[in-house]
Structure formats: C-alpha cells, structure tokens
Amino acid sequence: MIEVSNLVKFYGDKKAVSGISFTVNQGEILGFLGPNGAGKTTTMNIITGFLSATSGRITINGYDVLEQPEMAKKNIGYLPEQPPLFLDMTVYEYLEYVSELKKVPKDIRKKQITDVMKMVHIGNVSGRLIHNLSKGYRQRVGIAQTLIGNPEVIILDEPTVGLDPNQVIEMRKLICDLSKTHTIIFSSHILSEVQAICDRVIIINNGKIVADAPTMELSARVEGSVHYSLTLESSFNAVQMPLRAVPGVRSVTLMQEKDGLIQVDLMADGDLDVRKSVFFALARINVPILEYRSLAPSLEDIFTSITSPRK
Amino acid sequence: MAKKSAKDNIIRERVVKAPKVKVSSDARFAVLKKVSVVSVVLILAICLVFNLLIYLILDKPLTFDTTSVKSNTISEYSKNLLKSLDKKVDIIGLVDENDSIEWKEYFMPLLEDYVAKGDGKVSVRYVDPDTNPFILSELDPDNVYKFEKGQFVFVCEDMKVALNPYSCFSYDQSVYAIYGVQLPVVNNVEMNITGLISYVTSNNPLHAYFLQGHNESESHVYLDTIMQSIGIVTSDLKLSGDSAKIPDDCELLLILQPMFDISVMERELIQTYLDNGGKLVIVNDFGDNQQVDYSNLNMITERMGVTLEQGILHEGDSSYLVNSGDPYTSIAVPSSEYAEYIRIPDRFSVEKIRYMSVFTDKSSDVYVSPLLNTSSLTSVDFLQKEIAGTATTGMYPVVLQCVDTSKAKNSCMIIFGTQDFTSDAYYGVKSLNDNNAKFVRACLGDICQIDVSVSVPAKTIPSFSLTRPISSSSVTFWSIVVMAVIPIGTLAAGIYTYRKRRHL
Amino acid sequence: MFAVFKREFLSYFRTPVGWVAICLMSVISGYYFSNMLASSYVNIAMEIAYLRTFFVILIPIITMRLFAEEKKNGTIVLLYTMPFSIKEAVIGKFLAAMALQAIMLISVFSHIIITVVCSGIINSATWGAIFGYLALAALFISIGMLTSAMTENQIMSAVVCFVVILFIIMLSQIADSVSSIIQAILKVTGLYGLKESSIYSAGNAVRNALNWLDPYEKTACYTSGVFKIVPIVFCLSFAAVFMYITYRVLEKKRWSQS
Known part of the structure; x- marks a missing residue:
C-alpha cells in the first residue's frame, strides 16, 4: 500500500508538484494520466526515492521513504521513462547485477531471474547484449528489472512510449498479467491506454490532481x-x-x-x-x-x- | 482488486489547497543543504587536523629504514657521540628542502635520525640562500668561510664548518668512463656528518696543514673526510714570502706528492718545526714525478734516516700482484711488529712505490720502522740504469715511520712511497670502506695520538647494476617482450573480448 | 557494495577502457624499463616513481566514466532506487578503480621478474615504492571519482580531473611561485611595514604549508628505502574525505532544487 500525502516539490521557484495526496491499495492498477510536464515523472521519482520531496510524506507498506529508505525501496520496482539499462551487459548479466543490488539471496537468485525472464518473455535473449536488442525488448528487460526481488509495488513511467503498435499491445498485456500479482502504478499521456488497463485513474495537470476516480466512472464522465x-x-x-x-x-x-x-x-x-x-x-x-x-x-x-x- | 461499486459514481475532485507558507525554498531544503555543506567542511577540517597531528606526533616514530645497510639510520658510534655531546650543534642545509637533488635521499632521512636520537642536541634546518639571502651573512658575517648554496654548515658556538654533499660519496669510475655519469656506489654521509659533529663540538681540535705551492695534489677530499672523522681539522698552507711560518697550532704537516722540490726556506722552516716536536707526513710515489730531484726534501728525510731514491719497486712474487703482468701494482702487507701493534692483518693494494732506502749508519736517536712491506722477492728498477745493482732483491718498505728522540720533544714522520693511501683518485674508485682508508686512519690516529678504535662505517649504496652483464640480444629480447608482446597481447585480448561481446 | 564493485570492475574489461589503460601503462613502463635494461642499471623503484607522473593521464581515463556515464545513460536511477545506500556505490566503484590500478601494475611485476631473471636487484625500496604508488593512486582515484560525480559529461570530468592532478603534481613548484609572489607583493607595497626578514619568513611559511599538503612529494620517500606510515595515512584519509564529498554530491540530487 502506498500513501502519498500533501506532496510538494519545487524546482527552484517552479512548483512541479503542489500538494498531491492519494492512496494506492494493494492489488490496484493505478493509471497516472497527464500531459507532458504535468508532474507525473516527478511524483514517481519521489515515490521511488530518486528525488526527495520539498514537503509531504510518502509511506510504502508503512515504511516512510525518507526515514526508512531501504525498507521502503525493497518494496518497489521502478522503471523510469529511460530504462536504466547498461548497454554493455547481456540481459542475464544485467538482471544478475540488479538482483545483487536488491540483495536477493544468492540461492534463489538464479531461479528468480529465470522466472522473471519467463514472465516477461525475454528468456530467448538472455545471453544477448542489451545494446543489440530492439526497443520493445529493452523495455521488457526494464520491466524484468523491476520484478527482480519480487517487490509488491511496480512503478512504470510511460512504459509504452516509443514502441510500435504491436509492441504496445504486448506491453499492455504484460502489465495486465503483472497486475494479478502486483500493485502497479503506471503513467501515460494516452487516455485510451489508461482506460484499457487501469482500475483507477489519477489525472494530474500542472502539478495538481485534477481527478481521481475508478476508470469506469471517469469514462462515463469523459463521455459526458x-x-x-x-x-x-x-x-x-x-x-x-x-x-x-x-x-x-x-x-x-x-x-x-x-x-x-x-x-x-x-x-x-x-x-x-x-x-x-x-x-x-x-x-x-x-x-x-x-x-x-x-x-x-x-x-x-x-x-x-x-x-x-x-x- | 478493490473495485469501486458502480453506484458510487461521484468523482472525487480534489481542490488542492495551497501550502500555508508560500516559500520557494522551504525549510527542509535549507536544512539538508546545511547538513551537507557543514558535514563536508567539518570532515575536511577534521581530516586536515588529524593529519597534521599524526604528522607532528607520529611521523618520526613511524618511519622505518628498510635499506639493507641502514643508510638512513645512524650507527652505534654516532649514537654514542651524540650521547656524549655537551653542546648543541646546529646543522643548516643551504638548499631548498623541496628541490629534487640527487643526494637528498641519503641526507635528509639520516639527518632526521640524528635529530631524533640527538636528544635535542642536534637541530637541522634548511634555508635556501636564493630565497633567503640573509642566511649567508648571518652564518658568516666576515665572509671568511665563504659558504655557498648546496652546502651543509655545521655550527657549534664559534666553530663552523661546511660540508659539500657531493664529496660524501664514492663514485663508480667505470660507469663514469662509459656513460659520463657519476654513479655513487658508496655513501660516506654518516661518516662525514658524525666527523663534523665531533669536530665542531671538540674543545681543542687538532689542526693539520697541507703544504701547497709545489703542484701537490690540489684536492684531498677523501683524506679530509678521514681526518675529520677522527677530529682533525685540515687547511692548506703556503710557505712563501718573508713572513711565512708554520702556524703554532700545526699538529701535523702533510706534503702530498710535490711535483718539484721544496725551497731552502721551506726546508729550514720544516726542519725547525720538526726539531720542536713536529709531525710530518710525506707522500711521494714514483709516477709523473720520477725525474724530479728532491734534494731539499731529502735533507729533511735523511735527518730521519731515510732517502727518497729515484727508483720504483718491482714486485717479483706473482702472488703479490694485483694485475698479473703489471709488476708495479702489488700488495703491501704490514710488517710483523707493526701488524702486532696496530692489529691490521690486511693486505693493501698499492702502485708505483718509490724506493726508499734506510740508512744503515743512522744516529742511534733515530728509529725507523717499516709499517708496510712488499714481498721478499722485490727488486728495484732505477731511472738511471748505471746505478742498477746497488739494491738487491729482497723485502722493501712501502710505508715508513721515523721517530727522532734526540731533541727535547720527539719528532715523528711517516713516509708513504705510494699515493694509494691518500689520493682522491684511489678513493674515488675504492671508497672509504677500503682497507687503505682504515690503514691511513690508524696511522694518522697513531701519530696524533687519537683513539681511532671505533669508527663509522661507510655504507654501500645498493647497486642496481645487473650483477651479470646482459647481452645486447637479451636486452632486445626483453625490450620486445615488455614493449611489444605485453601491450599488444593486452590490446588483442581487449579487442577479442570486445568484438566477441559486441555480437552477442 | 560488492555488486557495484563487481559490475564496475568487469565493465572495465567488457569495454576497451580497462584494456587500453593496461596497454598504455605497459608501454610507458616498458619503455622506461627497457632503457634501464639497456644500460644494465635496473632500479624498479625509480621506474615506479617515474610512473607516478602518468597518473595525470591514466587516472582520468579510469575514473571519468564511473558516475558521469551512469548519469548520462540514466542507469544511476538504479543506485538511487535500490534498497541500499549510495555510499556503498561510491565505495564499490572506488574499489573497482583501485583493483584496475593494481592490475595495471602487472607490467611492473613482469619487470620485477625479468630483473630477477637477469640477476638484478629487487630490494625493500621496490616494495615500498609500490605501496606509495598505490596510496597516491587511491587519493587520485577518489578525486577523479568526485569530478565524475559532478558532471554528466565524461570528457568534462576527465579534463577537470587532469587539471586537478596536474596541479597536485606541480604543487611544490606552485608553492615556490606563490611564496615568491607573496614576498614580492609585500616588498613592493610595503604593506604592514614588515621587515625584510619577516617578509621572507612569511613567504616561506606559505610555501611550507603548501608543501605539507603535497601528497606527491610525500610519497616520494619510499623510493629511497624509507618506509613511512604517515604519508599513506595522509593519502588514504584524504581519499576517504573525497569519497565522502562524492557521496554528498550524489546525495545532493535528492534535495537540490534544480
């Protein structure tokens, strides 16, 4: 469970996020909708501990991101907009590195990597250099990375950007599959995508939450x-x-x-x-x-x- | 999944309340920044202070001399000398401490050791006369010592003496001959420093004078070092002009290899000096000076029962030769009575020994004793062939000691028939660790009645020359290995891995 | 920490960087060594002292990528969002660069072996010089890491690191010029009406202070067979300080406003 209360982030004099509060319950798929520059990425960066908020409080499964960062981060898998991939490593090496970073016990490391690769369908490229993979595969490796360590919450920032339509469909399917076992927050600026996947949508604009509703209600409202x-x-x-x-x-x-x-x-x-x-x-x-x-x-x-x- | 019921179709709109305090940089940011900056500054300051303290307190105790000859640690002899000092010695290096100078590594750590073990009696400082020109006038207000940059000046009360670091080493002459580089092989630094400390702190240092004016060997750096190490101060002396005289404090007069005879006046002055209990050392081999007629000098030596002849000793015992085929470079051994007395059982390498004949009908007040002899198969080669035959094959003296007891005070003379105990040329090659240095030390100590039983050893500098000569083909081989095979191998391995991985 | 160390260290060999650094080092040292060999006078300690000059090139090469590349590729996010402290990442990367630096000494070890084979002398000064070399390397690597953490641009990081190391290597010369400049200014302006001798001592005090800070000269003593602990402590403690600053610089990202 993620609780965000009164999150504020300034960049200099510019307010990127002003007072966002929301709660994500276990098992939810939350869509984060908003135009570019609305503050989606900033919010996600703050939740994952990459940035710290100017003010406000975030807890993940009861652990405060600022006060107990290690426990809080253990529960999160994060895929930023630019997937954090080392192009000079193979997929397996990369996932192994991530699982070492996440302190996955050595005895289950190998099995977990294999499972994750199977889940995101990249088992066939495990020995290949990330540099030589297509955008779609890279994105999936990025998602695989978030799954290592089996975190409860997965946060995906614009996971479908730059993919071709087929890859987008596959990606959506993948996210739907993951949602069976994980709480997911993902951001997008495309309404239909959010509608297709999410239980609930939060729309933000100019750093403020404009709407926070179950997808169905929102659809109705939009169709108003x-x-x-x-x-x-x-x-x-x-x-x-x-x-x-x-x-x-x-x-x-x-x-x-x-x-x-x-x-x-x-x-x-x-x-x-x-x-x-x-x-x-x-x-x-x-x-x-x-x-x-x-x-x-x-x-x-x-x-x-x-x-x-x-x- | 917690899905909301369809009935609940109220959209929760959130009116975002503006934060109560409108600030662009809020308190948390300021605190974080402060913590960050302060912690960095604090840690930097702590580190500086910590290092300064460590440096001041532990630098010396945590300095270890790992050299095999302990070239950075003072010997027992020096330690004992420091212990017995009752005065303070100030050592001033007239150099920039931070310049890179060849001899630096042999001086600075050693001097630090003197300070560390000197119990406050030895202080060392470095003052560069270029940046601090006052130092010269401060050390030498009347400009009598003429100190200059690069020297070390030892000061104790009124006593001052300078040391030139370069003279503290023996150099490898064969390297010099081939490469033109002065490669130090033996380090006499401690010997020099300890000698000068004992000299500047001694209450009545003995003065020795080198007679000049006859093209004598101009430099006698190594002999100076040996003499200083037993507490004898040396200076040069010219006996010309009406007012010329031998100074009253002259404890020892040395005539090193004069290239022409002394004058009548000099002869008389030296004679008077000897009659008053003077001590004289004459060094005269049979080399470039073989044509010279030493009548006046001989008048002095003959009073002591010895004549310098115009002949050279020819070693006939091949086991005494240093280089087979060269009968003029041989081994000298102590005479039986002298070996007993001085306890130097060694053999000494000597060359171009002048034939010195001892009177058979000398006065009974004069005692002549050979200190070093040749083998018993030695003959004499004379310059003028017609007098050949006056000397037969037998044992000949190399170094003689003569004592005249006829006057109120005994006068004493040592004659070296070779230069190999005194010359810079010899010690430049062989170093002051050579047996000859020990011998001349013992001799001079004996004549001046100084205890020389212990001394500071010279220290060999680790020679990084290969002990086995290396052939040029193996030099080429190894050069190719280190400059081509290893780098190219690494590069090839790199390219291989890179290419292999690139296509994964 | 070990994960970061392992990745960084292997990464040197996955990319050409590590190989090139080793190759460069072996060419430089090999050149010096074969010259010594040709003159039949082989002193490995002098070779090591000579190699220290090349820190100015080699250290930027091996440190420039440490953080700058991760920042540029966005992979740095992993370090921030993983359940561990960024300190561990700093230490891991430092150790990886140190390990590469140690491996670069392989060429020197090969020279030691050749020297022994050719009946040359390896003495305590040789090992002492290696110690001094590594201590100085630790200090310079931590500096290089700091410059790498401050920018996204590897070239920029390398250039800054190069300048800083050059400055440190030339510190004793710089100290000389600074002190003479101070002396000249005091003399010409007649400020404070100081006596000439006190002007000189003022200049000398400045110079001594700067020289005391000079890690390059401090670690030169090992070559002559003097083994001192204090310079090693100096280098390592300042390396730790620079690593701490690196950590603080990276941490700044979290709270900075821009």
Whole structure:
C-alpha cells in the first residue's frame, strides 16, 4: 500500500508538484494520466526515492521513504521513462547485477531471474547484449528489472512510449498479467491506454490532481461530452436548427465549408447516444451524410469536461 | 482488486489547497543543504587536523629504514657521540628542502635520525640562500668561510664548518668512463656528518696543514673526510714570502706528492718545526714525478734516516700482484711488529712505490720502522740504469715511520712511497670502506695520538647494476617482450573480448 | 557494495577502457624499463616513481566514466532506487578503480621478474615504492571519482580531473611561485611595514604549508628505502574525505532544487 500525502516539490521557484495526496491499495492498477510536464515523472521519482520531496510524506507498506529508505525501496520496482539499462551487459548479466543490488539471496537468485525472464518473455535473449536488442525488448528487460526481488509495488513511467503498435499491445498485456500479482502504478499521456488497463485513474495537470476516480466512472464522465465530426452535402443554415433540435446535442459548430460540402463539429451529452437521432434528423431534411466520425477526446477536453460543473 | 461499486459514481475532485507558507525554498531544503555543506567542511577540517597531528606526533616514530645497510639510520658510534655531546650543534642545509637533488635521499632521512636520537642536541634546518639571502651573512658575517648554496654548515658556538654533499660519496669510475655519469656506489654521509659533529663540538681540535705551492695534489677530499672523522681539522698552507711560518697550532704537516722540490726556506722552516716536536707526513710515489730531484726534501728525510731514491719497486712474487703482468701494482702487507701493534692483518693494494732506502749508519736517536712491506722477492728498477745493482732483491718498505728522540720533544714522520693511501683518485674508485682508508686512519690516529678504535662505517649504496652483464640480444629480447608482446597481447585480448561481446 | 564493485570492475574489461589503460601503462613502463635494461642499471623503484607522473593521464581515463556515464545513460536511477545506500556505490566503484590500478601494475611485476631473471636487484625500496604508488593512486582515484560525480559529461570530468592532478603534481613548484609572489607583493607595497626578514619568513611559511599538503612529494620517500606510515595515512584519509564529498554530491540530487 502506498500513501502519498500533501506532496510538494519545487524546482527552484517552479512548483512541479503542489500538494498531491492519494492512496494506492494493494492489488490496484493505478493509471497516472497527464500531459507532458504535468508532474507525473516527478511524483514517481519521489515515490521511488530518486528525488526527495520539498514537503509531504510518502509511506510504502508503512515504511516512510525518507526515514526508512531501504525498507521502503525493497518494496518497489521502478522503471523510469529511460530504462536504466547498461548497454554493455547481456540481459542475464544485467538482471544478475540488479538482483545483487536488491540483495536477493544468492540461492534463489538464479531461479528468480529465470522466472522473471519467463514472465516477461525475454528468456530467448538472455545471453544477448542489451545494446543489440530492439526497443520493445529493452523495455521488457526494464520491466524484468523491476520484478527482480519480487517487490509488491511496480512503478512504470510511460512504459509504452516509443514502441510500435504491436509492441504496445504486448506491453499492455504484460502489465495486465503483472497486475494479478502486483500493485502497479503506471503513467501515460494516452487516455485510451489508461482506460484499457487501469482500475483507477489519477489525472494530474500542472502539478495538481485534477481527478481521481475508478476508470469506469471517469469514462462515463469523459463521455459526458462527445464530439462528432460530420461531413454533409448541405449548407450550414439548413442543418443547424434540425441538429440543435435533436435531444442531447449541446452545440453545433461549422468547421469548414467547401465545394458545397460542410464539415460540422457536433458536441453531445455522453449519457445519450445521439448518433441514431442525428441520422434520422438529417434524413428527414434530405441531407446525405458523407462522413460520420466520432472524435476521441483530447486531454484538454477531459480536463475541461472534468472541471466544468456537472450538468 | 478493490473495485469501486458502480453506484458510487461521484468523482472525487480534489481542490488542492495551497501550502500555508508560500516559500520557494522551504525549510527542509535549507536544512539538508546545511547538513551537507557543514558535514563536508567539518570532515575536511577534521581530516586536515588529524593529519597534521599524526604528522607532528607520529611521523618520526613511524618511519622505518628498510635499506639493507641502514643508510638512513645512524650507527652505534654516532649514537654514542651524540650521547656524549655537551653542546648543541646546529646543522643548516643551504638548499631548498623541496628541490629534487640527487643526494637528498641519503641526507635528509639520516639527518632526521640524528635529530631524533640527538636528544635535542642536534637541530637541522634548511634555508635556501636564493630565497633567503640573509642566511649567508648571518652564518658568516666576515665572509671568511665563504659558504655557498648546496652546502651543509655545521655550527657549534664559534666553530663552523661546511660540508659539500657531493664529496660524501664514492663514485663508480667505470660507469663514469662509459656513460659520463657519476654513479655513487658508496655513501660516506654518516661518516662525514658524525666527523663534523665531533669536530665542531671538540674543545681543542687538532689542526693539520697541507703544504701547497709545489703542484701537490690540489684536492684531498677523501683524506679530509678521514681526518675529520677522527677530529682533525685540515687547511692548506703556503710557505712563501718573508713572513711565512708554520702556524703554532700545526699538529701535523702533510706534503702530498710535490711535483718539484721544496725551497731552502721551506726546508729550514720544516726542519725547525720538526726539531720542536713536529709531525710530518710525506707522500711521494714514483709516477709523473720520477725525474724530479728532491734534494731539499731529502735533507729533511735523511735527518730521519731515510732517502727518497729515484727508483720504483718491482714486485717479483706473482702472488703479490694485483694485475698479473703489471709488476708495479702489488700488495703491501704490514710488517710483523707493526701488524702486532696496530692489529691490521690486511693486505693493501698499492702502485708505483718509490724506493726508499734506510740508512744503515743512522744516529742511534733515530728509529725507523717499516709499517708496510712488499714481498721478499722485490727488486728495484732505477731511472738511471748505471746505478742498477746497488739494491738487491729482497723485502722493501712501502710505508715508513721515523721517530727522532734526540731533541727535547720527539719528532715523528711517516713516509708513504705510494699515493694509494691518500689520493682522491684511489678513493674515488675504492671508497672509504677500503682497507687503505682504515690503514691511513690508524696511522694518522697513531701519530696524533687519537683513539681511532671505533669508527663509522661507510655504507654501500645498493647497486642496481645487473650483477651479470646482459647481452645486447637479451636486452632486445626483453625490450620486445615488455614493449611489444605485453601491450599488444593486452590490446588483442581487449579487442577479442570486445568484438566477441559486441555480437552477442 | 560488492555488486557495484563487481559490475564496475568487469565493465572495465567488457569495454576497451580497462584494456587500453593496461596497454598504455605497459608501454610507458616498458619503455622506461627497457632503457634501464639497456644500460644494465635496473632500479624498479625509480621506474615506479617515474610512473607516478602518468597518473595525470591514466587516472582520468579510469575514473571519468564511473558516475558521469551512469548519469548520462540514466542507469544511476538504479543506485538511487535500490534498497541500499549510495555510499556503498561510491565505495564499490572506488574499489573497482583501485583493483584496475593494481592490475595495471602487472607490467611492473613482469619487470620485477625479468630483473630477477637477469640477476638484478629487487630490494625493500621496490616494495615500498609500490605501496606509495598505490596510496597516491587511491587519493587520485577518489578525486577523479568526485569530478565524475559532478558532471554528466565524461570528457568534462576527465579534463577537470587532469587539471586537478596536474596541479597536485606541480604543487611544490606552485608553492615556490606563490611564496615568491607573496614576498614580492609585500616588498613592493610595503604593506604592514614588515621587515625584510619577516617578509621572507612569511613567504616561506606559505610555501611550507603548501608543501605539507603535497601528497606527491610525500610519497616520494619510499623510493629511497624509507618506509613511512604517515604519508599513506595522509593519502588514504584524504581519499576517504573525497569519497565522502562524492557521496554528498550524489546525495545532493535528492534535495537540490534544480
């Protein structure tokens, strides 16, 4: 269990983290969502003891990171954004080094390394130089490193950045697998990724927690305002009123007008699926829909929608 | 997993409260910084103080002389001398202590040992006259001693004497001949220092004078060292001009290898000196000076029953030769009565011995005794062949001691028929550890009535020359090994590992 | 601690650094040794004293990477987030560099063997000189480690380390110039109205103080067969201090604001 209370971190005069508090329970997968520079990495660095906070308190399984760093760190496996890999070592040598650092007893060291390699599917590259591995493999070696010593909490900072789509899928699967046995905190700036994996999401922006909720609730909240982009063969005036009249549609905005085609941005409540009603409304006035696209909400949208008062 | 119930759909929004105290660098940071900086400064200071204390207290006790000849430790003789001192000796090195000087390693640790064992009676300091020019006028206000940079000055009350470090070593002449490098092989540093300490602290040092003015050997550094080590002060003396006289404090007069005869006036002065109980040492071999007619000198020696002849001793016993085939370089042995008396059973290497004939009809007040002799198969080669035959094959003296008892005070003379007991050339090669040095020490101690039974040994400097000569082919072989095989081997091993690993 | 030692030490040999350092050392010492051999005058203690001059190059090579590389690659995170103190990492890395330094003496040992084979003399001064050499190496390595911990840039670290070691090696000359500068200033300005002799003693005091700090001259005595404990204590205690400063510099990362 991780308890973070009132965490503040200054870099000079700049406040990177201002008063974050949250608790992670055993077995949870916590997504840490926020745009770049929001303070995700700083928070994680502080939790893992790489940085110390300007003020605030962090305990891991009851051990204070500042006061009992060794006991606290024993319970954490950390993969920073740039995996801490020695390129001049082979995978096995590297994991052996990490397990020595983590003071894994000598007799179970070998077995544990083999188990971990099996878990993250890198057994086939154990004898290869990390320098010669692909980005995806390197990331997995990085995760293997966090698993050595069998810590309860695993903290992953942007584990999917820079991976190709297939690797991203594999990585997500891996994290899901790990979540069965570990408490996981991982950060991302991609909403869908967090939605796909996490039980719970904490959104931070400008060093502050903007939202802290189970994923399902957050999804609902985010879907509270959905954007669609429609390309219609009509004029804006002709479609504006009929669309507004559709229940659930909040606003209609003209985005583009060209060669008798218009592109309209339509914002609707997430609670109701307006797509069908919109289709019929347009059909009634004989406006053909050439393109109908739902827009993924941007992080900015999420922040505005979350912070805007609930309807 | 602790999943939240779907009903609980309230999003917990956290309004972040601004910290109550708005500061950019908070107290914790300041404390950490303070702890860090203070601890570093404190530890640095503690370390400095600790080292200073250790240096002041333990440096000397924790200094060990690991040399096999203990060249950095003073001998029992010096220790006893220090114990018996009743005055303080100040030793001033007129050098920059921190310059790298060849002799440094043989002086500084040894001098430290003198100080350590001197019980406060010996002090050593180093003053560089370049940076501290006052020191010269302070040591020598009237500029009589003419001390200069590079010397050590020994001061005890009014007594002052300088020591040139370079004269404290014997050098390997064969290395010098080949490489032009003065390679010290024997270290007489302790002998010199102890000698000078005993000299500056002695209440009535004996004065010895070297007669100059006849192209005598100009330098007699090693002989000086030997004499100083038994407490005799040496200076040069010129007997020319109307006011010339032998000083009253002259305990011993030495005439080393004059290249031409002394003048009538000198003869008379020396004669008077001897008649008043003087002591004279004459060294005269048969080398470059073989043509010289020493009539005046002979008038002095003849009063003591000896004539310096124009002939050279020719050793006939091959077992007495130093180099076979050279009959003029041979071994001299103590005469039976002298060996008994002086207890020097050794053999001495000598060359170019002048034939000295002893009067058979000398006055009964004069006693002539040979100290060292040749073998009994020696003959004489004369310069003028026509007088050959006057001397037969037999035993001839190499060193003679003559005593005249006819006057109120006995006068005494020692004649060396060879230079090998006194010359720098000899000791430069053989060092002051040589038997000849022991002999001349004993002789001079005897004539001046000084106890010389114990002395400071000279110390050999470990010679790093290979004991077996190494052939140039093996030099090449080993050079290739150390400069090519080992480095290239390492590099190859490195490249091999690197390449092998790179493709893992 | 042992884990870090093992990794660093092996890493010297996984990368070319260690091999190059050993090769360089064997070439330098081999050159000196074969010259001695050619003159039939072989004094290994002098060779070791001579090799000390090359600390100025060899120490930066073996210490520049210790922390700078880890900082650059981000692997330093491991040291901070693992359940052990960063002190252990400092000691481990120091020992690894020392071990490499000791291995670099292999060429000297080979020369000792050759000397014995060629009937030369190996005496107590030789072993004493090795002691002095290693003590000085410990001090310089700790300095190199500190410069490496202060920067991410290996070249920068090497350059700073080079300058510092050069400064230390030249300390006795520097002490001379500093004292004469002080004397000159006091003389010219006539400050405090000091007598000329006290100006000289002031200058000399400064010089003696600086010389006392000179570890290079302090460890020169071993060559002449004098074995002193105090210079070794001096070198090792200051090595410990520099290691402590290194630890503090690394620790700074945790609380610093930038």
